[in-house]
Structure formats: structure tokens, C-alpha cells
């Protein structure tokens with residue numbers, strides 16, 4: 255979730271449908287997407303199912319496990335060998351070779367890292383171990399959270415830090431309250447003798463529970479104000495769809511859908527994924543709340559909010575389209591005292607400066623958390639090992655490694671980051687940089703356009719550079735150009751990611767974040783088969799390159815030139831000039847030839863209304879070199895655009911005052927000034943009050959004519 259992107263304003267699993275089989279059926283290729291596997295090779299679906307019903311009843315779980323044992327593990331029929339060979343060849347042919355590419359053989363850093371006993375395979379061992387801890391409980395219970403897995407992951411990282419050779423390795427405990435869903439169910443009530451249909455729901459974190467509510471459901475699109483206009487949601491359950499804006503931001507946060515539903519008197523909210531076929535793992539909390547939240551007790555959203563997969567959302571929507579639909583909804587949750595730990599270790603510097611470099615990121619996860627953030631933590635362990643083998647005389651700064659807990663869980667989020675910063679007030683002005691390691695490389699998938707289908711990009715996932723100075727940006731860029739195999743995004747300055755390292759940036763520390771998360775993150779589909787060992791290895795090289803440059807930077811320079819708006823200058827201290835943007839390094843090896851290609855755009859809602867926002871964002875494009883956020887511009891072809899043209903941005907939006915067909919254009923300009931555009935048409939309607947609306951428009955028109963007449967008459971006098 256990125257504050258800078260104008261964010262003003264994601265089972266009863268259908269157990270057969272949920273492809274946990276991917277972990278075991280691993281063709282290392284984006285085609286391994288569950289949908290594709292299921293559709294194209296149904297006979298190869300290995301039917302391993304979640305070990306848990308959404309409600310926690312032990313007897314149910316046992317029944318379930320019993321049934322699972324009876325299900326076929328692999329059913330391929332008599333042509334199995336022949337078909338397997340065919341699929342093997344197909345998988346090989348459709349997997350692009352270049353993303354497997356490692357740095358060329360002469361890359362000095364690669365050689366040095368391998369010489370330290372670090373390889374794609376050795377990092378994978380940590381990666382797999384952390385994912386195994388996260389998945390231990392199985393299904394919805396999985397995830398490194400305030401649970402047994404959270405404790406185990408902390409212990410694993412602590413041992414990892416010790417084995418890597420860090421000194422002063424310790425667990426720093428803190429005590430957040432623990433919101434926990436004890437039981438949750440959602441079912442469409444069958445009525446007139448028909449059986450209920452259970453849906454696989456997962457709660458959004460930090461909402462209030464409800465005891466077996468029976469509610470009528472109303473559909474509110476993406477929850478944009480115009481979509482609520484003619485709805486009576488009072489005392490009902492509101493179904494809204496969500497997309498992941500720029501992979502990161504659940505659209506209900508952008509559209510403020512949950513707040514609107516609450517204000518209009520809804521009793522419960524059901525959030526259905528519009529593209530990803532699994533429920534979402536996310537807090538209800540708004541970004542602003544998360545940023546400033548230091549309280550031990552989460553502010554609970556005053557009604558239950560449950561999320562659904564795309565297909566379960568479609569089932570519910572279909573029933574609604576067929577007439578009045580009621581659901582039975584149950585959420586039992588508790589708030590109890592919890593205990594979490596940050597894992598910290600150090601490598602002392604050579605004493606030439608008194609500065610520190612902090613390398614870290616969060617280790618809590620939703621579900622498997624393979625890309626978010628187990629891979630990154632595996633990478634951190636590798637970095638710890640690498641730098642501990644560097645002679646102390648060469649380490650120009652003290653390195654602090656920190657695995658922080660509690661980023662993911664809404665109002666309690668960032669507790670670990672806040673606790674970490676508070677303990678370090680004594681070194682506040684001595685920190686060269688906090689290097690945030692979030693996401694560690696994966697294949698890319700995108701919903702190209704508004705198709706509702708997720709397609710593999712057959713390349714590494716795109717990433718982004720976020721920094722608090724151009725000087726840090728330059729260091730990030732250099733590493734990205736060298737080790738990323740495809741386009742990355744460059745974001746403007748001071749665009750710290752509030753809920754990624756809010757309290758750290760908030761304390762004024764210089765921050766650098768190199769981040770990428772594929773579109774399945776925060777869902778049970780964030781599995782390790784979506785990531786190859788070389789992808790994490792290359793990201794590790796990228797991170798090590800950054801840290802090496804930070805170690806070698808002149809004393810004081812990066813601190814004094816930092817532009818973090820939260821930085822407080824000490825008495826007598828003067829800020830030094832930062833690099834200027836035009837001095838940033840350019841990509842020596844262009845990622846693409848020619849003008850930007852494969853432009854595609856997302857627009858919500860599908861049926862916009864007058865005087866109600868239309869929200870647009872880049873769903874995909876390929877372009878040479880690092881794109882600045884201001885290289886994407888928008889034209890909404892409307893009156894508002896004439897008065898206040900939209901600022902260039904990856905995500906944008908506007909409003910229309912007149913109904914009719916409208917054209918929305920997105921233009922992407924690459925670093926060499928080459929542009930490409932894409933135009934989409936939308937139909938804006940006046941909604942159910944169309945007749946009254948046109949009368950109002952006619953009256954306004956007549957009034958304007960009258961004014962003109964009066965002015966002319968006066969002028970001719």
C-alpha cells in the first residue's frame with residue numbers, strides 16, 4: 255500500500271478448487287497458475303486440499319481429513335506417462351529462458367557472493383524453511399502471525415543470524431494485543447426447503463464479530479459513491495468487488511467503500527476478489543490510521559467484513575442477479591494480550607565513522623507468504639552471512655540486521671517497527687539508511703486490461719524503487735540496472751511507504767526500499783512455486799550491491815543530503831544539497847527496444863455514474879529504463895480535465911458531469927522521450943434518476959442562456 259499514489263481518498267474453500275497442488279506439482283513457470291493448470295490439464299490436478307474448514311470445529315476438520323484421505327492424490331489415467339512427457343515438453347517450451355538467467359560469469363559481486371558460500375540453492379533452503387513454518391497450521395490458519403508459526407519463525411531467524419556470524423544477536427520482545435478470528439462462516443441461505451450454500455470466506459483483520467446474522471445482500475459494485483447512490487443498504491450485508499490497484503492497494507481502500515457502507519447503515523460487508531481466485535488477507539484499517547497507530551488495542555471496524563474468492567464472489571453475485579438473496583454470517587473474534595519479537599543482530603564497523611546501516615524488513619506473513627515476505631527474509635539471512643565474512647576493517651559502518659514483526663495486521667501493524675525505532679533513539683541521527691527488503695523477486699502476473707483474467711508476463715515481476723533522497727535513489731538504480739531483468743518503476747522522493755516502514759521513516763531515518771510483489775500476494779496463492787531460486791538470488795545481489803555502496807559512501811553525506819520530510823535537524827545542523835534528478839544514472843542496457851508497448855489500463859467502476867469518481871490505473875506496460883511516476887499521463891476528455899488537468903501518476907481518476915460515451919487515454923513516455931498511448935471508451939450514465947437529471951441539465955442550460963441574454967442587453971444599452 256503506497257501512500258504516494260494519491261490514495262486519498264483483498265473458503266469453505268471450495269476445497270477442490272483451491273490449488274494447493276501447485277507446491278507439489280511445480281513446473282517452474284508462470285503457466286503454473288492454478289487456473290491454467292485446472293483448465294488445460296484437468297486430469298493432472300493433484301487433489302491435495304486444505305486441511306481446514308473455515309470454522310474451527312475439530313470434529314469437522316477430522317471428518318474433512320478423512321474425506322481427503324479417500325480422494326485421489328493423482329489421477330492421470332492409462333496414458334499417464336505419455337501425457338506427462340507432453341506436458342513436460344509444453345512446460346519447458348512456454349517457460350521463457352531469460353528470467354532464469356543469472357548474472358554473467360564475470361560479475362565480480364556474483365563471484366564474491368558465491369565465494370562466501372551463498373548460492374541460489376542455499377538461499378532457497380532458508381526460503382523453503384520459512385514457508386514451511388508459515389504453512390504448518392494449514393489453510394486459513396497458516397501464516398507467520400501472532401501464533402505458533404510467529405514464534406517459530408522468530409526462533410529460526412535468531413538461529414540464522416547466529417549461524418551467519420552476527421554479534422549481539424537477540425530477540426526484542428514487545429506486547430501487541432492480538433485480534434484473532436476464532437470462527438467464521440458465510441453461507442447463502444437456500445430458502446424454501448433448499449440447502450444453504452456455504453462460501454469460503456476469510457475475515458479482514460480488526461473488525462467486530464457478529465453472531466449468526468441473517469441478512470439480505472445488496473451489491474454495490476466497487477463501492478464507489480455513485481454505486482451506492484440508489485441503494486438501501488440499511489441493516490443489510492453489502493457485497494463489493496475489489497481489485498488490487500497497482501498490485502498493492504485494495505480498491506476498497508481507494509474507494510472508501512467500507513466507510514460508505516458503514517455510514518449508510520450496513521450491518522456487514524462481503525468483499526469479493528474481482529481477479530484473484532482466493533479470499534484476501536488484509537486488515538480493514540485505512541492507511542492513515544495505520545500510519546499513526548501506536549495503540550496497543552486495535553480500533554475495531556464496527557461490523558464483520560469477510561472476503562471471498564473471485565469464483566465464490568461470482569456465485570453470490572449470480573444469486574443476487576436472480577433475485578433477493580440472504581446470507582447467514584458468523585464471525586467470532588477475540589482480542590487478547592499477545593507477545594511478538596523483533597530479531598536483531600549486528601556486525602560492528604571499523605570505527606571510521608559512527609554511522610549505522612540498518613538492513614531488514616518484516617517477517618510476518620499472510621498464508622504461505624512466499625514472496626511477502628519469506629523470500630526477503632531468506633535474502634536477509636544470506637546478506638548477514640555475506641557481510642559477516644567481509645573483514646571488519648572494510649566495513650565502514652556498523653551493520654544492524656533486523657527482522658521485524660507485525661507489519662501485516664492493520665491497526666497493530668508496524669508495532670515491531672515502532673518498538674525497534676524507540677529502542678534506538680540514541681543512534682537516531684547516525685543512521686546512513688534503513689534498507690527495507692520487501693518481496694524478493696518472483697515471476698510476474700498481470701490482469702492486462704479489465705479482462706478479469708490474470709496472465710503471466712513470462713518475465714520477472716516489476717519492482718519499484720522508493721527512497722528519501724535522490725542520492726539513495728541513485729544507489730538503488732545502479733543495483734536495479736545491473737541485476738533486474740526487466741522494467742522497474744522509480745517513484746518520486748519522500749514517497750516512503752507508510753505501512754511498510756512508517757515508524758522508521760516517521761523518525762526521520764533515510765530509507766531505501768526496493769520492492770516487488772506479484773498480484774497474488776496477500777492470498778493463499780502466494781506460494782513458493784511462483785518464485786525461482788535464481789530470482790531471489792539476483793535480488794540478493796541487488797541488495798548486497800546497495801549495501802556495499804552505502805558502506806562506501808562518504809561519511810555524513812547520505813544523512814545530510816536526505817530529504818525525508820520527517821527529519822529533524824539538530825541545533826546548528828545544516829541540510830546539504832541532495833543529488834539532482836538529472837544526475838541519476840541511466841540504464842546502460844535498455845530493457846526494451848522502441849517505444850513503450852503492451853499498454854493496458856484498468857478502469858473502475860464498469861458502469862460509472864455522473865458526479866461519481868472514475869478510478870484508473872496502469873495495469874501493465876513495458877518500457878525502456880526506469881519509469882518515473884510522472885511518465886504516465888492521463889486524459890479523461892472531460893470538463894474537469896480542462897479546469898484541473900490530472901497530474902501524471904500511475905493511478906488517477908476523474909469525474910463526469912454529463913452522461914454519454916467518454917474516452918480515457920493513458921500515455922506512457924519512456925526515459926528517451928518515446929511515447930505510446932492507449933484509449934478506452936466508457937459509458938457514463940445518469941443512473942436511475944436520468945429523467946430528473948436531464949430536466950436539471952435543461953434548467954441549468956436555460957438559466958445560462960438567460961444570463962447571456964441579460965449581459966448582452968446591458969452591453970447594447
Ligand SMILES: [Zn+2]
Nearest residue numbers: 626662775776
Ligand atoms: Zn504484505
